Amino acid sequence: MSARQLDDKSYHQFREFLEQQCGIVLGENKQYLVKSRLAPLMAKFNVDSLGDLVSRTLSPTERQLRAAVIDAMTTNETLWFRDEYPFELLKSRLFPSFTGQRTPLKIWSAASSSGQEPYSIAMSALEYQQANPGSLPGNVQIIGTDISNTMLEHCKYAHYDSLALSRGLSPERKRLFFENGDNGMSKVKDSVKKSVSFRQLNLLGSYSLMGRFDIVFCRNVLIYFAPEIKMQILSQIHGVLNKGGYLFLGASESLSNLSQDFDMIRCNPGIVYQKKS
Numbered sequence: 001m002s003a004r005q006l007d008d009k010s011y012h013q014f015r016e017f018l019e020q021q022c023g024i025v026l027g028e029n030k031q032y033l034v035k036s037r038l039a040p041l042m043a044k045f046n047v048d049s050l051g052d053l054v055s056r057t058l059s060p061t062e063r064q065l066r067a068a069v070i071d072a073m074t075t076n077e078t079l080w081f082r083d084e085y086p087f088e089l090l091k092s093r094l095f096p097s098f099t100g101q102r103t104p105l106k107i108w109s110a111a112s113s114s115g116q117e118p119y120s121i122a123m124s125a126l127e128y129q130q131a132n133p134g135s136l137p138g139n140v141q142i143i144g145t146d147i148s149n150t151m152l153e154h155c156k157y158a159h160y161d162s163l164a165l166s167r168g169l170s171p172e173r174k175r176l177f178f179e180n181g182d183n184g185m186s187k188v189k190d191s192v193k194k195s196v197s198f199r200q201l202n203l204l205g206s207y208s209l210m211g212r213f214d215i216v217f218c219r220n221v222l223i224y225f226a227p228e229i230k231m232q233i234l235s236q237i238h239g240v241l242n243k244g245g246y247l248f249l250g251a252s253e254s255l256s257n258l259s260q261d262f263d264m265i266r267c268n269p270g271i272v273y274q275k276k277s
Helices: 008-022 031-044 050-057 063-074 085-097 116-131 149-157 171-177 227-240
Strands: 105-109 140-146 178-180 186-188 196-200 213-217 241-248 262-266 271-275
Touching (some): 008 063, 031 063, 050 063, 063 149, 085 116, 085 271, 105 116, 116 171, 140 149, 213 227
Parallel strands (some): 105 140, 140 196
Antiparallel strands (some): 178 186
């Protein structure tokens, strides 16, 4: 067997490990995904084979390796203003419903990956406030969370290369919200960054320290979890949403058979869910 192949037993053990640690459920035949994500770690941790890497990962004493493996398996590509409609709905429907609110409008971006979603939300808020001066006197506070500390450091650094900027950003938004950064990269302007903070959070853990929110983005996250974990996460999100608060899911995600705690609001285009009274 090649050093970069994984036998069935090791793959089964790794699947159990990943589900226990972060709730992600790998399919029966996703060895290729594990190989592509973990192979780069072999040289970094001086491991001869993928099987040995997995074996070491299962040991509770291998904290650094475990963190690197979870980082590798939970890091997902994203883009700016993904699917567009959630950000248009913020400006056309949700922000107006909070007009005059003098406490900060609090928004949570769960699983913020490399930062595009929370910063897109911040840009949308700035666009709305520019078009509607004084409409949100308490301003907007956005919290982005992720399980990966590596990704969170990337978010805080807020520098992006030309390839990342080409995914979903209009030339106008590049001009308005970015400036020259380090090593030929572009960085998010302070006017955007000042409303966004980041913290580490495993969605399988407690949300008690998160506070309460008016709007939650949990988009393209639930697809990775088993149904019972999805229900647990949705229940906890419901618990941190303020009365009448809103929840965005991914375009291919649904609350069907998972939660009765939200009303579905059909928009044109898109869907948003509102916490039931």
